Structures are given as structure tokens and as C-alpha cells.
Amino acid sequence: MKLKKIILITLLSIFTIVVIALLALPTLGKNYVIKHSKELIGRQVEIEKLKINYFTGTAKVLDFKMLEQDEATPFISFDTLIVDLEPYQMLYDEFVLEQFYVKGLYLNAVQKDSVFNFDDLIAFHTSTDTIPKENTTAEPIKYSLSNIEIKGANFYFNNQNIDHTAKINDLSFFVPFIGWDQNNKSEAGIKFNLANNGYFESSVKVDPKSGEYKADLTVHHLVLDPLIKYAQQSVNINYLKGLVNSKLSISGNINQVDNSTVSGNVQVEDFAMNDQQDKKFLAVKKINCVLKEINNAKSSYIIDTLQIKEPYVFFKLDSVSNNFFDIFKITSEEIQEKEEENKTTTQNDSLFYAINHLTVQQGITDYTDNLTGSPFNYHLSDITINSDSILSDADWLTIYSNMLLNKRGTLKAELGLNPLDLNNLNIDISIEKFKLPDINIYTGYYMGHTILEGDMYYYSNSKVINGQITSENKLLIKNPSLNSTQKGLYNLPLKFALFILTDKNGEVNLDIPVRGDLNDPSLDIKTIVWSTFKNLIVKVAASPGKLLAGLFGGDPKDFEAIHFNYLDSIPSDQHIKQLNMLLDLEDKKPELKIDLVHYVDPELQKEAIAKAEVGKLYFKKKKKDYLKDEKGFEHFVRKKIAQDTLSINKACLALTTPTVIDSIVALTNKTLLTNVEKYLKTTKDSTQINIETASKEAPENLGTKPMLKVNFSMKEE
Incomplete structure (x- = not known):
């Protein structure tokens, strides 16, 4: 009986000691962890409570804090940590976690320059003496993880380089189950504010x-x-x-x-x-x-x-x-x-x-x-x-676009292209009611003109086939009005050109074709369009007669010059017709200034008049017209001058008196101009068509029969 009693007392004592040890273990463990935390995990920690339920295998940690290196400021903290394990399953080489629960997790990360406030922890846990050697021979352990949950977590990242703190508040995260060789799907969820x-x-x-x-x-x-x-x-x-x-x-x-x-x-x-x-x-x-x-x-x-x-x-x-x-x-x-890289990089066909x-x-x-x-x-x-x-x-795609231009004009565009080959595309553009004064800065700077008023309508159809561009551009300008600044970079005669181009309805219609090879790296579409437009303006200003003939009808040559013979002093029916067209043009374009400038080669005219004077003598002697009897007339002149080295015209001039010929020339020209002016005034007394004589030194006189060259300009200029 004594032996049994001793054994019983001994077992009770051992049990009591074990129970006391188990009860004291959380406190002892908590104190040990707190005391040796810097050695164990590299930072000082604080733990309010540690509870262990040995029957359920549950451990609970309350009010945990890991401090910064200053051992005063919290780095990581949480209110509650619950870990529920099934330790006996380890006997079957299986790790079973029934619950992992964290509430009130707090993390404050700080960066300054390239240094973070957790660099020391990384260094501590990556040092060679803290990293366990990998067991390459061990069999993989089975695992079963259930009810993994983080609730009410708050993360802060203070980037001192930009003086800004990013916050993630009230983070929640839940994973019902993750298992090795499981049959059911794993699910996980996370949410934070x-x-x-x-x-x-x-x-x-x-x-x-x-x-x-x-x-x-x-x-x-x-x-x-x-x-x-x-x-x-x-x-x-x-x-x-x-x-x-x-x-x-x-x-x-x-x-x-x-x-x-x-x-x-x-x-x-x-x-x-x-x-x-x-x-x-x-x-x-x-x-x-x-x-x-x-x-x-x-x-x-x-x-x-x-x-x-x-x-x-x-x-x-x-x-x-x-x-x-x-x-x-x-x-x-x-x-x-990037451009060089694109040149050397092959296109990804996939x-x-x-x-x-x-x-x-x-x-x-x-x-x-x-x-x-x-x-x-x-x-x-x-x-x-x-x-x-x-x-x-796709072989082809189409994109449509509309917009309002400066609150008034409208633009409609249709772009069709092959996405795989931009050397083939169509572009249709329609611009209406575009206010030309909106671009005065450009017209003044480049062309020396500001636009007072006028609406532009522009229609363009451009096609690119295998890199070859064919663009048809129609420009319609209604009621243009310009002011010259004389300060343009190119100083184009834009005002005069638009005035000439304006038809009886106050509209300007232009066709501007553009052609080019997009495969040519030197090609600049803007330069081509500008050159085409500039050349058109210069051409119109230089030869307005051709365009005026097209606008008002008639032969373009009739608007360029009125041609006479050397002996003419009275306008013929053809001349009258041309003068009438100029008078009509003056009515239709009252702002147009028309100048008739008389040109003639004086030496050739003297020869012609001298020949006519000798021809009169020939008619008295032979009763024949010198113009019809050329051989007889030439024989007559040669016999008179007794010299074969001179041309027939020079010979006639030598047979006449110079002062007389000069007088006849002056009288003929004066009479012609007087009769032309008289006809103009008689037909329209208000006409402002001006007649003047060109300078004798003007190059245009050389080799020229008498003519009245028609010069156009604007009255105010």
C-alpha cells in the first residue's frame, strides 16, 4: 500500500509540476522572447499576453509590437494573433493549420534616399549564420492550411524623398483553404479601404x-x-x-x-x-x-x-x-x-x-x-x-471624324487605310465656313497680307497607292478682303492674285493638285503643298490675262496686248473688240486698274514708214502697189540707190530724209494713241483705263511691232 501511495504521490507531483510548467510556459516564453528578441529576430519586441491552449493546439498573442531601431517607435504591431495547429498530424508528415488570424495589423515603412527602415531586418535574416541549410534529401511534407485571415490591417509607406505617405487602411484578407494534393479548389479573398x-x-x-x-x-x-x-x-x-x-x-x-x-x-x-x-x-x-x-x-x-x-x-x-x-x-x-531602333527592328507579324x-x-x-x-x-x-x-x-478600316473650327467652321474627315501597309490609304477632308481672319498671323508673317474677311471651303481627296500620293484639293474662298502689310517673309502678291481670281459672284475657286512619292525620304508634303500654292499665286499675278479670259470669256491673248501694224493710226474692228472687252472688265471689276502701255521698236518703225514713203513714189511712177509687186519694187529701190549691200528696208530709209521720217513716226504713234483714247472716252466717259508710252530704253521695245500691252493692278496699290 505504501508503494502505491508513493507512486500516486509521485505521479500527482509530476503532473502538478507539468501543469504548473505548462501554465507558466506562456509567461516564461513571452518573457524570454521579449528579453532575447534582438538575438532571435533582430529587433526589440513587446508582447502584452501569450496564451496557449494545449488541448486545442491554439496559441494567441495579444498586443504585439516590433519597434524601430530606436526601440521606441512601433514598426509592426497587431492587436491579436491566433494560430490553431494540429501538432499530432506531424507524426504523419503533414502540417495542419486550422486557423491563422491577425487583427489590427500595423506596418509603417519609411524610405529616405535608397535606404528603408527595414534594411537591418533583411540583413539580419539573410546573413549566412541565420539561414538554415537546405535539406535536399527530405521528402516534401504535406500541408493543409485553413481559415487564413487578416482583418483591419493598416499599412503606411512614408517616402521622405517626396514627402508623401501612402496609406492602405482596413485591409481584410481571407483564404478558406489551401492544401497539398487537395481535391477541392482553393479560394482566397482580399479587401482593403x-x-x-x-x-x-x-x-x-x-x-x-x-x-x-x-x-x-x-x-x-x-x-x-x-x-x-x-x-x-x-x-x-x-x-x-x-x-x-x-x-x-x-x-x-x-x-x-x-x-x-x-x-x-x-x-x-x-x-x-x-x-x-x-x-x-x-x-x-x-x-x-x-x-x-x-x-x-x-x-x-x-x-x-x-x-x-x-x-x-x-x-x-x-x-x-x-x-x-x-x-x-x-x-x-x-x-x-527610337527612330533608329524602329529602323533596325523587324515588325512582329504575330x-x-x-x-x-x-x-x-x-x-x-x-x-x-x-x-x-x-x-x-x-x-x-x-x-x-x-x-x-x-x-x-484587317484589309481595310475606316475612321470618321468631325469637329468645329474656332466655334464656327466645320471639318469632316474620313480616313481609310490598310493597318498592315500604310503605303495604301485614302483621306477625304471637307472644311466649310472656315474664318480666314483666324490665320492672319501666318498670312501676315509669310505672305505680307492680313485677311479682313472671307470664308474658306476646302475639299480634299487624297489617295496613296504603293507610296505614290495623288491629292486633288479644291479651295473655295467667298468674299475675300485683304490688307497689305508689305512685311511678309515671301511678300507674295496674294491680294492682287485673289482679286484676279475672284469671279463675278465674289468667289475664288482653286484647284491645287499634289503629287509625290512617300517612299522618298526627302519628300515633305507641307513643302509640296506650299510650293504649289505659292507658284499658283505668282503665276496668277504675273499673267492675270489668262485667268481673266477664263472668268469673263474671250481669248487670253486679247487680255494681254493689243497688236498694231507700224502704219496703224486708227483702231481696227479687232482692236475695237479688245477695247470693248477691257471696258466690260472694268465694269465687272471696278477695283481693277488697267494700264495700256505703248511699246514699239523705233528703228523698225522708221524702216517701215520709210518703205511706205518710197512706196508712194513707186506708185506714182509705176502705178503699182509696192506690197503686191515686191520684185518690181525692189528693182526700183536698187536702181535709185545704186547699192546692193543694203537690205531693202535700209535702202528705203537711206532714200528718205531722217527728220521727215521721225516726224511721221511721232505723228503716227500720237494719232494712234489719241484715237484709242478717244474711242474709250466716247464709249464710256467714266473709264479710268490709262494709256501711256513706255520708256524708249525699255527692253520690250526691241523687235516689237506697235502694241498696247495690258497691265493689271489694283487701284489702291
């Missing part, structure tokens, strides 16, 4: 057998304003705002993550950015993007719908760059490098992109430049763009 009532939420489902997974991600009311300091590291801006909402689904196989596909919807609302001068340069009321399938591994990007509402762009051009290059820090060297429906509504663009020394500002509004089925492998 963002500023201004926003939140991020996700759920993931994984089939462990096949490896197939699907992740649903939701971003609600993500405010972009707090990201400005991060953006300012790459972009020169002073202001950023916007709101993002998205629902995305990512599906694929965990064994081929790169081959995953993304689908869903992304919305951006009230987005705006200001430059460093607080000028808004990019904004949009709403973007709605429906992603049908994005697969980067297959280079396939399919967007079902892209809707852009009320976009705004401010574009400012200067002589060497533009505001977008300045804001986004794009240098000319980078552009050149790339596929598609936008099934594209719409842009109520867009606005403000354009400005200072290329002429004065600011030019232009406003485009009500911009709409739409297209269906933009496919990279």
Missing part, C-alpha cells in the same frame, strides 16, 4: 489538380490626387486629379502564368493634369474601356469598346519642341534613338490588336504656337471620332 470611401477587393480561385485559376480584381473609387508626388518624379506637373474604377478578371494556369488573359472594364473619370505653370494640358471627363481579351504572351490585345467623353488637350508648339515633350521629359536624342468600337465625343483641343513671333491660338471643339472594327489584320 482606400481614401475617400474607395476600396480594393479581390478573390482568387485555384484548381490544384489542373492548375487553372481565376482572379477577380475590383478597384472602386481610387483617387489619383495623392499620387501627384510620385508622378512628379517623372513628369513636370503641378496638379493631378482623377478617379479610377475597374473590374478585371485574370484567368490562366499557375504553371503558365505568362499565358494568362485579362478581361473586364476600366473607367477613368474627371481626369486632369496641369503643367508647372498651372495650365491644364490634358483632361478627360470619362474613359470607359471594356477589355475583351489581353494576352501578352500571344501578343494579342482586344478591346471591345473604347469610349472617350469630353477629352481636352492643350498643345503648344515652339521652334524646337512642344509642351508635351517638355512635360514628359522627352528629348530629341531619345526620339532619334502582333494582333483590335478595337471593336471606338468613339470620342465632345473633344476639345487648344493649339498655340509662337513660330511667327506673335502667339497664334486656335480652338477645336465638338470633336467626334468613331470607328468600328479596328483590326490589325
